């Protein structure tokens with residue numbers, strides 16, 4: 001089967017100036033990332049703030065240009081941003097991001113905004129547009145009496161539902177969701193995630209689900225890619241990642257997810273802050289925080305390798321025997 005979305009060796013470097021008089025220095029926000037999403041599959045992308053998740057999400061849609069590498073959608077290279085070919089492809093790839101208020105026009109009713117793509121892309125004859133808007137609202141759990149409301153008259157969760165309805169209007173094959181529930185109350189998050197998962201399964205939509213919150217990703221992703229400073233350090237099926245994480249960074253992230261009934265002590269705590277991306281540590285970028293770092297980790301950057309279970313990991317310690325969380329804790 002052809003992958004719905006493929007990215008090969010994507011690189012995005014920003015020139016960032018520190019202070020007014022500082023010289024610009026390169027930040028490798030995305031540093032050689034390859035991935036694939038099959039039709040109907042959800043790939044979760046996790047990592048701390050600044051690991052490059054949002055930049056990657058934008059690059060996958062052609063919204064941010066790669067300095068190297070290529071994105072292919074349904075087997076075809078992504079056309080250049082702004083061209084007619086790109087706009088046609090974009091109708092099939094939608095972005096849902098964190099802040100629904102920013103995504104919506106506060107002067108337009110919810111129904112008008114959900115209907116907008118139908119008009120712009122002439123997806124439905126005018127006389128059927130109202131029906132299609134009603135259908136989309138129902139699909140995301142909005143009531144018909146909310147059609148005439150303005151964004152500020154809805155709750156955060158309802159606004160995000162409206163954004164998702166609008167994204168679905170063009171019957172996309174791919175959704176890139178960048179922290180879609182992070183701004184919502186915890187009580188609402190699960191509802192919106194469950195709704196997204198239902199819609200995605202029912203419509204066979206491929207999804208890239210970006211989040212710093214592993215709990216949420218665990219709920220929705222078939223596969224998970226863990227990012228650290230612009231690179232994928234581990235990727236596997238969600239089951240495999242959560243059951244037996246191998247990379248020390250993944251182990252720390254997974255062990256920090258609260259498990260009902262499991263005491264807090266005994267969990268591995270990630271030491272220190274992520275390093276400044278403009279000042280990437282030598283060797284393995286995780287080594288300054290890694291409890292099992294060896295000499296080689298300070299000098300040599302580990303390649304992402306297949307290590308069985310359909311898993312890839314980039315860690316010198318993960319070649320054969322890998323330290324368990326308990327061993328790592330003892331060594332820390």
Ligand SMILES: Nc1ncnc2c1ncn2[C@@H]1O[C@H](COP(=O)(O)OP(=O)(O)OP(=O)(O)O)[C@@H](O)[C@H]1O
Pocket residue numbers: 014015016027028029047048049050051052053054055056212277
């Ligand atoms: N437009 C930009 N100009 C300069 N630097 C940028 C830009 N966008 C992102 N960066 C830098 O690239 C790195 C990755 O940022 P990005 O927002 O992609 O990470 P993230 O994992 O999504 O983090 P967060 O969850 O905080 O949004 C960071 O160091 C960030 O400061």
